[in-house]
Amino acid sequence: MSERPTPDELTEAIEEFLANEILPTLDDHRLRFRTLVALNALGIVRRELAKLPAEDDAEQRELAARIREGDVPAGTLARVKADVAARLRIDSPRYLDRY
Amino acid sequence: MNARTRSRFSATAAMIADMREALEAVLGPISEPVLLPGGASKEAWAVDAGGERLLVRRAGGGVIHRHTLSLRHEFDVLEAAYEAGVKVPRPIAYLEDVDGREAFVMERLEGETIGRRIVREPVANALPLQMAEELAKIHALPPERLPFLEAATIERLVDELDEVGEPHPAIELGLWWLREQRPPDREPVVVHGDFRIGNLVVDESGLVGVLDWEFAHLDDPARDLSFSLVRAWRFGADDLRLGGIGDAEPYLERYNELTGFDVRPDELDYWELAGNVGWAIGCLTQAQRHLRGQDRSVELAILGRLGAEVEYEICHLLEAQGVT
Numbered sequence: 001m002s003e004r005p006t007p008d009e010l011t012e013a014i015e016e017f018l019a020n021e022i023l024p025t026l027d028d029h030r031l032r033f034r035t036l037v038a039l040n041a042l043g044i045v046r047r048e049l050a051k052l053p054a055e056d057d058a059e060q061r062e063l064a065a066r067i068r069e070g071d072v073p074a075g076t077l078a079r080v081k082a083d084v085a086a087r088l089r090i091d092s093p094r095y096l097d098r099y
Numbered sequence: 100m101n102a103r104t105r106s107r108f109s110a111t112a113a114m115i116a117d118m119r120e121a122l123e124a125v126l127g128p129i130s131e132p133v134l135l136p137g138g139a140s141k142e143a144w145a146v147d148a149g150g151e152r153l154l155v156r157r158a159g160g161g162v163i164h165r166h167t168l169s170l171r172h173e174f175d176v177l178e179a180a181y182e183a184g185v186k187v188p189r190p191i192a193y194l195e196d197v198d199g200r201e202a203f204v205m206e207r208l209e210g211e212t213i214g215r216r217i218v219r220e221p222v223a224n225a226l227p228l229q230m231a232e233e234l235a236k237i238h239a240l241p242p243e244r245l246p247f248l249e250a251a252t253i254e255r256l257v258d259e260l261d262e263v264g265e266p267h268p269a270i271e272l273g274l275w276w277l278r279e280q281r282p283p284d285r286e287p288v289v290v291h292g293d294f295r296i297g298n299l300v301v302d303e304s305g306l307v308g309v310l311d312w313e314f315a316h317l318d319d320p321a322r323d324l325s326f327s328l329v330r331a332w333r334f335g336a337d338d339l340r341l342g343g344i345g346d347a348e349p350y351l352e353r354y355n356e357l358t359g360f361d362v363r364p365d366e367l368d369y370w371e372l373a374g375n376v377g378w379a380i381g382c383l384t385q386a387q388r389h390l391r392g393q394d395r396s397v398e399l400a401i402l403g404r405l406g407a408e409v410e411y412e413i414c415h416l417l418e419a420q421g422v423t
Contacts, residue, residue: 005390009400010401075423081269081415091404092404
């Protein structure tokens with residue numbers, strides 16, 4: 001299953017937020033320094049992430065295409081819901097408690 | 100690091116001076132414009148002029164979302180709504196060029212707009228019925244007065260999803276069910292298009308004003324009526340189906356009483372699901388604005404992941420409809 005933003009893209013977004021929106025507002029030297037250190041740390045995370053193989057979304061693509069064609073046998077929803085729940089356990093785990 | 104990025108709404112002194120000049124040409128002397136927080140694609144500036152509290156709504160720097168009105172047209176809709184007695188901020192002036200971007204000026208209403216705060220505080224008992232009353236007035240606006248408004252279709256949602264280009268089986272299931280179960284068409288009316296808690300100004304007496312008209316279009320009135328039911332717009336108060344503030348039944352009843360449209364509860368269910376499908380796709384297209392570099396923002400980026408919440412709700416609603 002592949003989702004966007006990918007982990008690398010999310011990390012990049014945080015990096016830009018810190019560099020472009022937070023850093024320019026900081027006057028405190030210690031905080032400026034630590035923010036630069038945090039940016040370096042995010043750079044390490046991104047280079048680690050770059051070594052991972054890209055996720056394969058062929059199965060999800062095939063399933064999406066079948067549903068688009070109107071091919072929706074019994075049990076399709078249960079499978080799709082389980083896939084979404086698995087994504088939520090990464091993306092927003094507490095959301096599942098609301099059901 | 101990405102070189103094309105910079106602070107999203109960087110307000111320089113020169114820009115504020117230019118804005119001030121453009122505004123004073125129309126309004127006379129004004130107070131120092133203050134940029135208000137929030138607003139994903141538009142800027143909001145508070146200014147005072149002639150003893151009045153005003154709000155300047157100005158185009159943002161990013162690329163305009165498809166199917167949203169220009170500020171010129173949004174101002175026209177606001178004027179039409181105001182003249183028809185809809186509770187809206189009084190429109191004051193449209194300005195073609197405020198430091199290079201279009202803008203308009205309207206009254207700055209006092210009250211709460213933050214959804215999360217509204218659902219946490221006790222709200223006026225009258226609010227659900229007031230929402231129905233405003234919708235009834237909006238849906239009676241004469242379409243010929245606003246000839247630029249376009250009709251929306253379910254197919255448009257499919258196009259938007261295809262433009263994103265990612266596989267999302269839960270959204271596909273929602274679209275499939277919407278195609279299969281479509282109720283008979285109603286005569287399209289002028290709709291607000293984003294009528295929900297979060298776009299309403301509320302105070303202790305209830306509804307003060309309806310904001311954010313950029314998604315106005317022609318559509319089935321039941322679709323507009325159901326948008327407030329979408330779980331994401333209950334702001335955590337999930338048990339209260341109407342925007343986290345009330346039950347849907349009295350609201351529907353009041354709306355039907357005023358319009359004579361006789362919208363059925365199963366139409367609310369249908370369009371509630373459509374609202375969720377629309378917002379699930381909306382999350383993806385917002386994330387695309389970031390990913391394509393049109394509007395770099397961590398806030399837009401994470402919507403690409405939070406859309407999974409909306410997809411789960413789609414599955415939940417489909418289950419309730421007996422899909423397996």
